[in-house]
Amino acid sequence: MIMSSSPINILITDEPLDVTNCSQWVMAPESGGINVFIGTVRNATKGRTVLRLEFEAYQTMAMREMEKIAIAAFEQWPLQKVLIHHRTGVLQVGEIPVIIAVSAAHRDAAFTACRYIIDTLKQTVPIWKKEFFEDGEVWVAAHP
Amino acid sequence: MIMSSSPINILITDEPLDVTNCSQWVMAPESGGINVFIGTVRNATKGRTVLRLEFEAYQTMAMREMEKIAIAAFEQWPLQKVLIHHRTGVLQVGEIPVIIAVSAAHRDAAFTACRYIIDTLKQTVPIWKKEFFEDGEVWVAAHP
Amino acid sequence: MTITVLAFGVAKDIFNAPSIQLELVNDATVMSLKYTLEQQYPRLKQLSSYLIAINNEYALPEDYIHQRDEVAIIPPVSGG
Amino acid sequence: MTITVLAFGVAKDIFNAPSIQLELVNDATVMSLKYTLEQQYPRLKQLSSYLIAINNEYALPEDYIHQRDEVAIIPPVSGG
Numbered sequence: 001m002i003m004s005s006s007p008i009n010i011l012i013t014d015e016p017l018d019v020t021n022c023s024q025w026v027m028a029p030e031s032g033g034i035n036v037f038i039g040t041v042r043n044a045t046k047g048r049t050v051l052r053l054e055f056e057a058y059q060t061m062a063m064r065e066m067e068k069i070a071i072a073a074f075e076q077w078p079l080q081k082v083l084i085h086h087r088t089g090v091l092q093v094g095e096i097p098v099i100i101a102v103s104a105a106h107r108d109a110a111f112t113a114c115r116y117i118i119d120t121l122k123q124t125v126p127i128w129k130k131e132f133f134e135d136g137e138v139w140v141a142a143h144p
Numbered sequence: 145m146i147m148s149s150s151p152i153n154i155l156i157t158d159e160p161l162d163v164t165n166c167s168q169w170v171m172a173p174e175s176g177g178i179n180v181f182i183g184t185v186r187n188a189t190k191g192r193t194v195l196r197l198e199f200e201a202y203q204t205m206a207m208r209e210m211e212k213i214a215i216a217a218f219e220q221w222p223l224q225k226v227l228i229h230h231r232t233g234v235l236q237v238g239e240i241p242v243i244i245a246v247s248a249a250h251r252d253a254a255f256t257a258c259r260y261i262i263d264t265l266k267q268t269v270p271i272w273k274k275e276f277f278e279d280g281e282v283w284v285a286a287h288p
Numbered sequence: 289m290t291i292t293v294l295a296f297g298v299a300k301d302i303f304n305a306p307s308i309q310l311e312l313v314n315d316a317t318v319m320s321l322k323y324t325l326e327q328q329y330p331r332l333k334q335l336s337s338y339l340i341a342i343n344n345e346y347a348l349p350e351d352y353i354h355q356r357d358e359v360a361i362i363p364p365v366s367g368g
Numbered sequence: 369m370t371i372t373v374l375a376f377g378v379a380k381d382i383f384n385a386p387s388i389q390l391e392l393v394n395d396a397t398v399m400s401l402k403y404t405l406e407q408q409y410p411r412l413k414q415l416s417s418y419l420i421a422i423n424n425e426y427a428l429p430e431d432y433i434h435q436r437d438e439v440a441i442i443p444p445v446s447g448g
Contacts, residue, residue: 020164023182029237032186035179035258038167039448042176042249055447058376058440061424062447086447093173098448105186107262114179115255118448126421126440127447128377140446142378144416183368199367202296202360205344206367230367242368262368270341270360271367272297284366286298288336 007081008070012057012127014089017096026081026103033107035114039098041091051132055088055097058126062086065125069117073102076116077109084117086127097129151225152214156201156271158233161240170225170247177251179258183242185235195276199232199241202270206230209269213261217246220260221253228261230271241273289314291353293325294360299338302331312353318342319349325361338363369394371433373405374440379418382411392433398422399429405441418443 009025023036041053070082080103087097100117104110129140153169167180185197214226224247231241244261248254273284291310295303310324318340326332339362340347346362353359371390375383390404398420406412419442420427426442433439 019167023163023180027184027238029187031184034182034184036167036182037251037255038178038180039251040171040175040178040247043173056376056380057447058374058421058442061421061440064424094171103184107181107183111181111255111259118251122445122448124426124445125447126376126442126445128443129446130377139378139381139443141444142415200296200300201367202294202341202362205341205360208344266365266368268346268365269367270296270362270365272363273366274297283298283301283363285364286335286366 007074007079008067009081009083009085010063010066010070011085012059012062012066013085013087015087017085017087017099019096019099022083022085022099022101026083026101028080028103030105031080031103032105033110034101034103035107035110036102037098037100037114037118038096039118041093041095041097043093045131048133050093051134052093053091053097053132054130055086055091056128056130057086057088062126066121069120069124072120073113073117077104077113078106079104079109079113082113082117084121086121086125088127151218151223152211153225153227153229154207154210154214155229156203156206156210157229157231159231161229161231161243163240163243166227166229166243166245170227170245172224172247174249175224175247176249177254178245178247179251179254180246181242181244181258181262182240183262185237185239185241187237189275192277194237195278196237197235197241197276198274199230199235200272200274201230201232205270210265213264213268216264217257217261221248221257222250223248223253223257226257226261228265230265230269232271289355291355291357291359293321294358296360297363297366298335299332299361299363302329315352315354317349318347318351318353321353321359322349336364369435371435371437371439373401374438376440377443377446378415379412379441379443382409395432395434397429398427398431398433401433401439402429416444
């Protein structure tokens with residue numbers, strides 16, 4: 001994690017993520033709006049029951065890619081603080097793999113940047129998700 | 145507040161709002177994404193230092209208008225749960241006047257609906273904000 | 289008929305009260321209510337705009353006001 | 369030269385190991401690395417796509433690989 005004096009807070013951990021900590025970290029007296037995206041493990045995908053997920057990260061590179069995304073967001077919108085936390089390991093239905101929190105003076109920047117960050121994270125950050133079903137398991141997006 | 149078996153949770157209160165409670169309330173096993181908007185009291189507006197804010201609501205009508213917005217969101221996007229909490233009374237810089245939380249199977253609906261709800265709330269819900277400056281106070285948007 | 293008009297935000301300051309009593313003809317419209325209000329409280333005309341709510345719903349200028357309706361003056365909202 | 373290739377996700381399953389050793393000519397390109405990998409692990413060709421990272425950065429097909437670089441195979445990501 002980057003020091004809290006930085007406006008960027010990046011974390012990859014196998015511990016549960018904390019929504020309260022994340023939203024409090026991005027709060028600032030100059031901020032009027034905070035947008036938070038919380039990913040949660042869904043109980044089904046394409047109609048199949050999901051039992052649990054497992055997330056694996058290429059830790060060093062994933063941290064760098066997440067930091068790049070945060071910096072790119074600061075370059076595009078007037079933001080106060082950006083937080084990106086991702087969990088690894090086995091997660092049950094309802095648990096939280098990812099939290100993104102963005103504060104800004106105005107809500108438009110907070111919403112737009114938060115959406116940009118999760119969309120870009122899903123495209124570029126080297127983290128992989130395995131879905132466990134009753135009759136097998138599969139690495140998501142691996143095969144056509 | 146509407147019963148928790150409802151997918152809609154509306155509240156106007158003079159007690160502090162609770163981000164954790166709000167985000168937990170919208171979580172559902174069928175949800176993959178939660179978007180939360182947290183309004184916070186900013187320390188300045190148009191370059192003037194803000195000391196504190198005061199929010200006043202036409203309580204009965206504001207509850208109805210907030211519920212209308214939640215229902216309209218459900219009609220437009222595939223959502224799981226919608227929560228709209230608004231605080232009234234005197235708020236200091238950094239405190240939270242509004243929390244909106246939306247859960248959905250997919251993040252696109254959660255983001256879009258959350259944005260729609262805060263934008264519409266600011267246009268239609270009978271709640272008024274007074275800004276306190278060092279040299280006076282003003283009801284926001286009252287005069288051209 | 290006498291109706292009570294609830295006031296919020298800047299309208300409460302203009303009335304110097306959270307509500308006022310107003311004498312109207314039976315089945316007056318929202319338009320005539322606004323005209324009567326502005327005669328008695330000219331500062332209302334300085335608002336950027338304001339609406340009337342009847343029974344917790346935004347009303348149109350041509351809507352009628354009845355004896356026991358809950359009537360409220362809604363200055364430009366600024367919640368959120 | 370001998371390089372170590374780190375593997376993640378489905379690539380780890382294909383290698384049946386979190387990393388493998390690979391013999392490459394000096395200053396091989398990413399393109400030639402992928403060719404060599406696919407000769408030894410034909411199942412890689414069944415992936416919808418995969419990229420190579422050198423020293424924690426996505427590499428282009430024409431980039432060179434040097435002796436002590438940290439090389440990793442990056443199957444389609446699915447975090448978030």
